[in-house]
Amino acid sequence: MCGILGIVGHEAVGARLYDGLTLLQHRGQDAAGIATCDDGRLILRKGAGLVRDVFRPSDMQRLSGSLGIAHVRYPTAGSSGDAEAQPFYVNSPYGIVMGHNGNLTNSDALQQELFESDFRHINTRSDSEVLLNVFAHELQALQPSSALSAADLFDTVRAVHRRCKGAYAVIGMVVGRGVFAFRDPLGIRPAVIGVRQTDSGTEYAVASESVALRGLGFSLLRDIAPGEAVWIDCNGEIVSEQCTETSSLAPCIFEYVYLARPDSIIDGVSVYKARLRMGEALAQKILRERPDHDIDVVIPIPDTSRTSALEVALGLGVKYREGFIKNRYIGRTFIMPGQAMRKKSVRQKLSAVDLEFKGKNVLLVDDSIVRGTTSGQIVEMAREAGARNVYMASAAPPVRFPNVYGIDMPAPNELIAHGRDVGEIESMIGADWLVYQDLKDLESAVRFSKRPIEHFESGCFTGEYITGDVDADYLAKLEVQRADSKRREISEDGLLVL
16 A cells, blocks of 8 residues: 655646655655756755655756656555655656555566566566566667657557566656556556646646545546556647556455545545445444444444444444544554554554543444454453443454455465454454444445546455466465565665564
8 A cells, every 4th residue: 555646737746746645645655756847957855764754855856847747655465664755756668656555466477578578677576666677678668759659658558468477557758748547457456547637737646545636725626447557748738548448446345444535535435425324334243243232332443443433432322422532643563564563554544532431331443354453452441441342343254364465464374364263363353242344235325426426446355366377376375475573574784684
């Protein structure tokens, strides 16, 4: 999971790219980067850390120019730190800089092809650098003229679609010529286009989520379609084209469960309203399984579950209360690298309001349960605060399999629901009882739209992956790469420590 952003404007865009990245910070806390173009000159600043930590006032003064792209990252493929910060840059042809959200499932094979056949060197373990070099090689193979055309760009994206497998929403810039964006043929990762009218003319922006567009004063124009590419030249002229013969919208359903901000609209669906409907369905599931429940109060585990938890309380006819106070200066534990860091941060992140727990039967509602790290500690905190009984409900089904398309859902043996039934999970997290959302209800909650989504990427729940190229060997290799015990760490001086 990463955040991408690009702007083609009529005045300096560096400060607006910075502001847009802060609105996408929830999509990645590991690294951030901004690249702008000013009079044919590329200016690039990137590094490890939060947006506010990477960029200084002097950086923003240097990031001049009226077109640019930006990226926030959290690590799934590769390692964390400066070396993997995006955007990545290649100087031939033209000079291309690119940021990527997703994960290529054939990255290793592509890297070998790039080395043996395309004669391109990959300097990191990032699949985003692989994707950039595939794009650059295919564009160079067209032997385009110095005046790069939209047709050249679209033919390049067609070649990328033929070679690359997996999930990818891409933002890129050809130095001195324009900004491009494209989405994989299944639209697994989101990308939207925005427009803004100014006294100087029309400006365009591309982002992972509509919330970034709105915060920058752009109106949501539309989603980039699966397989589509968009080209916005330096003069602000925009053209787009479908670049694959077969495409079908199958977004990652976990975007709506957890990843996206509730005030975003993705593929025509309000994330906020989808989460309301998740809560409605979850309340009905609880009433079916526990018709004689003795719940006194529903308490959300902040922040993502609040919307669903409110509807659960309404559906059950019980009180809704805020029982946990969140420390705003601690990041999202789900996307923190390393189990030890996640465990340490849970109690730093949340503290219980004892009055809401003491002597009560409490239903805790979370958006999902992945490793169980947070859930177990929060159940324990609720008991320490005086709860009589602690029940738990998840707005998502059991996460039993890794996500292979850009979300850090790790090795199967680190997923609490892998190979276990609900009773075993109840015991492991210490809850008196546990209810999970049904997948069909989750899909119905998101699908509800004037233009309903027919398919979803929900492999983390079912083990069936939408691209059809994920086998046991791939998952075994992924387990080695993503397992907490195998993660690479970055030392303070920037060197990789194995």
